[in-house]
Amino acid sequence: MVDLLPFWITFKLALITTAILLVISLPVANWLASGKGKFKSVIEAFISMPLVLPPSVIGFYFLVAFGPAYGLGHFLEHYFNLRLVFSFPGLVLASIIYSLPFMIHPIQSGLSGLSPDIREASYLLGKSKWETFFKVQLPNIKPALLTGIVLTFAHTIGEFGVVLMIGGNIPNETRVVSIAIYDEVEVLNYHTANIYAGILFAITFVVLLVVNIVNKRYAITRNL
Amino acid sequence: MISFHINKQLQSAAGQMMLDVECHINKGELVTIYGVSGAGKTTILRILAGLLIPEKGCIKIGDETWLDTGKKINLPPQKRNIGFVFQHYALFPNMTVRGNLAYALQKGQAENDIDELLALMDLEQLQTRYPHNLSGGQQQRVALARALVRKPKILLLDEPLSALDTEMRLKLQDHILDIHKAYKLTTILVSHDKDEIIKLSDKVFVLEEGRIKSSGKPVILFPTSGNEAGFNFIGEVVSVVEMGMGFLVSLSILNQVFELKVPREEIGKYRVGGKVGVNSFEL
Numbered sequence: 001m002v003d004l005l006p007f008w009i010t011f012k013l014a015l016i017t018t019a020i021l022l023v024i025s026l027p028v029a030n031w032l033a034s035g036k037g038k039f040k041s042v043i044e045a046f047i048s049m050p051l052v053l054p055p056s057v058i059g060f061y062f063l064v065a066f067g068p069a070y071g072l073g074h075f076l077e078h079y080f081n082l083r084l085v086f087s088f089p090g091l092v093l094a095s096i097i098y099s100l101p102f103m104i105h106p107i108q109s110g111l112s113g114l115s116p117d118i119r120e121a122s123y124l125l126g127k128s129k130w131e132t133f134f135k136v137q138l139p140n141i142k143p144a145l146l147t148g149i150v151l152t153f154a155h156t157i158g159e160f161g162v163v164l165m166i167g168g169n170i171p172n173e174t175r176v177v178s179i180a181i182y183d184e185v186e187v188l189n190y191h192t193a194n195i196y197a198g199i200l201f202a203i204t205f206v207v208l209l210v211v212n213i214v215n216k217r218y219a220i221t222r223n224l
Numbered sequence: 225m226i227s228f229h230i231n232k233q234l235q236s237a238a239g240q241m242m243l244d245v246e247c248h249i250n251k252g253e254l255v256t257i258y259g260v261s262g263a264g265k266t267t268i269l270r271i272l273a274g275l276l277i278p279e280k281g282c283i284k285i286g287d288e289t290w291l292d293t294g295k296k297i298n299l300p301p302q303k304r305n306i307g308f309v310f311q312h313y314a315l316f317p318n319m320t321v322r323g324n325l326a327y328a329l330q331k332g333q334a335e336n337d338i339d340e341l342l343a344l345m346d347l348e349q350l351q352t353r354y355p356h357n358l359s360g361g362q363q364q365r366v367a368l369a370r371a372l373v374r375k376p377k378i379l380l381l382d383e384p385l386s387a388l389d390t391e392m393r394l395k396l397q398d399h400i401l402d403i404h405k406a407y408k409l410t411t412i413l414v415s416h417d418k419d420e421i422i423k424l425s426d427k428v429f430v431l432e433e434g435r436i437k438s439s440g441k442p443v444i445l446f447p448t449s450g451n452e453a454g455f456n457f458i459g460e461v462v463s464v465v466e467m468g469m470g471f472l473v474s475l476s477i478l479n480q481v482f483e484l485k486v487p488r489e490e491i492g493k494y495r496v497g498g499k500v501g502v503n504s505f506e507l
Contacts, residue, residue: 115312115314117310117312117314118314118315118316118317120273120275120301120310120314121308121310121314121315121316121370122327123275123301123302124273124275124301124302124304124306124307124308125328125370125373125374126302126303126305126328126330126374127302127327128302135327136318136327139318140316140317
């Protein structure tokens with residue numbers, strides 16, 4: 001019998017990561033798209049780093065930062081009884097950092113692509129920045145939002161290096177599908193690895209296909 | 225009465241330029257700011273709307289102060305009750321025609337105001353359509369209607385008709401005149417179309433390199449070519465047909481077609497698609 005628990009952990013991780021990242025990314029992407037801040041270039045570079053850095057680098061620094069033997073990790077464990085390495089919450093935090101550009105970049109380019117006229121038109125109709133953002137700007141970048149959500153979700157499902165470094169391989173806690181596949185292959189249990197890999201392959205393909213179809217349909221109805 | 229005095233450094237194609245403008249506009253007037261592109265026309269409207277802040281300036285509407293850089297007063301665009309129409313309409317793509325207008329409703333304002341505006345701008349048939357399903361002229365009518373939902377006293381129009389064809393432009397000019405009168409607005413129009421300015425405005429400010437070079441009645445500032453009796457038109461040659469001893473030339477003038485009999489020796493200057501000046505006595 002194939003243990004399906006890794007799937008549950010994988011999707012739980014992807015779902016939580018995506019939800020939290022969406023909330024974080026909206027204000028950050030809005031600031032990057034419209035702001036003229038001094039540190040914008042620096043922040044942008046930081047956000048893009050997970051695209052090029054090996055996951056092991058992120059995992060390593062995460063271990064150093066949050067390991068109980070060092071400053072921040074020691075502080076969290078000592079005062080809040082919170083240990084982020086080799087735990088599910090730690091995995092979520094690392095995934096958020098690791099998937100940051102996949103959520104922020106599409107939303108940022110969606111917002112930059114909107115004509116500033118419609119934002120200003122809304123202000124001139126007496127609407128606040130807040131109301132303008134949620135009622136005018138966001139509804140007009142639905143494809144970008146969908147792309148950000150799906151890419152983040154898919155990217156989190158595909159994580160391996162970061163999870164291995166900081167999550168380890170704890171069943172029912174941090175053992176996600178990608179780790180389970182690696183594990184099964186190590187013990188030459190190709191049959192189980194094949195089932196895991198096949199299911200993941202199919203799900204990822206279907207999700208990306210649906211997104212493409214939805215976005216295409218949206219573009220057609222909008223004459224884009 | 226609107227009076228303003230603004231100073232702002234502008235980056236134009238020709239380099240740095242100082243916008244230094246002082247204006248007084250009477251209540252109920254329809255005035256135009258005229259100038260070549262890059263003269264700073266749109267900048268003035270954006271400063272009046274609160275979308276741009278000048279380095280130095282003062283804007284007074286009656287006894288209300290919208291901007292006074294000396295006293296650090298600057299009302300945000302939300303609090304300046306003006307109607308603003310953008311050159312490219314700026315309709316919200318995610319809302320229907322009716323939705324675009326309804327979005328502009330203030331708290332407690334009745335939906336009836338929208339029905340009235342939809343009727344005034346001939347938009348009732350289109351109210352469930354989305355902006356991407358409308359022509360340019362229809363979109364601009366929606367933009368005008370939306371700008372009036374809040375019942376502003378001041379209407380700012382930033383080259384609202386420049387992207388439209390002649391026929392649509394003439395129709396919308398009438399719409400602008402109608403709403404200007406019906407809603408007792410003070411209207412500031414930015415335009416570089418002299419015919420439009422003469423037709424619509426009470427007064428024109430000619431802007432050159434960031435300064436107002438002259439102002440006054442448009443017919444006086446923009447004299448038409450001929451002062452002799454009769455009217456002068458520019459017509460476009462639509463067709464040339466040989467007939468008996470000469471030719472029959474069809475000319476399109478102000479969207480109407482006139483026919484002109486032309487002797488054989490003069491036909492050289494009439495080519496299909498060419499422009500010719502016509503005095504009304506010739507027609």
